[in-house]
Amino acid sequence: MIEFEAVEKYFGDRHILKSITGSVSKGQVVVVCGPSGSGKSTLIRTVNRLESIDGGHIRVDGRDIHTVRNINELRSGIGFVFQSFGLFPHMSALDNVMIGLRRVRKLGLDEARQIAMERLAGLGLADKADSMPAQLSGGQQQRVAIARAVSMRPAVMLFDEPTSALDPELVSEVLAAIEQLADEGMTIICVTHEMGFARRVADRIWYLEAGRLLHNLDTEDFFKLRQAMRLEAASS
Structure with a gap:
């Protein structure tokens, strides 16, 4: 589904x-991790x-x-969720989800509203449809952003540290929303430092350092390597 050459x-x-080279298969979840400044966010921002x-x-x-040639066409098929939510502050949660359906997909009002409500409901936000972003918690805002991206029925979802701007108690609800998409078979690349989430959800883990893809491993092998490196560091 996604190839870097x-x-x-x-x-x-x-x-x-x-010289980043790697591929993501359809329905696969790849977590990208590594130290700050390693190029993780830049990498996924190149995809759209x-x-x-x-x-x-x-x-x-x-x-x-x-x-x-049509960059809007490209981006309509690649959902992107940012660190900072990116909601329009003057629009309700429902209108934030509907805007792409109306302006890009050119759907009628009733159809766009139905799709948007289904996505909000699926993420536990049906009762927040008329709320403005300022009335929502950070976790709720990020779930609205996810609903907005997924409502466009993208082939791929990209997440750029989606929990980094959240208070710790709100992290789990956003990770659960991403996990739900993974369970539905969505192709996902997620930049995150949440290693517990990576262990549960990722099929493969890419580890970047200083702009290079040092490790491209299935999840079990990555955590075995991580444990071995920790033991080696502790004994040295």
Whole structure:
């Protein structure tokens, strides 16, 4: 579903992504982790062209994304959930979910409302449909953002540290929402430091350091390696 082939990215003289190569199969959940500044967020932002690349290729469902002329068409098939929710503050939760359905998908009001309500209800937010973002907790706002992205029926969902702006007690509700999407067979790339979540949900884990993909392992093997590295560090 997603292929990275020798992807390079620079910010000025800084080499951010260094020959990243890897693939994500349909229905697979890949967690991307690594230290701050390793290029994790930049990597997933290249998938829907929020960041350009300076070398290599990225393909989504077989299409090189840089040959797609209509960027809105590309992004409508790739859901993206940001750290900071990204809701429109002057719109209700329902209207936030409906906006893409109306403006991008060109659906009628009734159909858009029905889809939006179904998605909000599926994430436990049916009773918050008329609430404004300022009236919602951080966890509720992030779940509205997830509902908005998923309502577009994307082939792929990208999450950029979706719990990093949340108080600790709100983290679990957002991770549960992502876990629900994984159970439904959604193809997901999630940048996160929540290793318990990664262990439960991820099929593979990519570990980035200094712009390089150092490890691309199935989840069980990654945690075996992590444990071995901890034991080695403790004994040295």
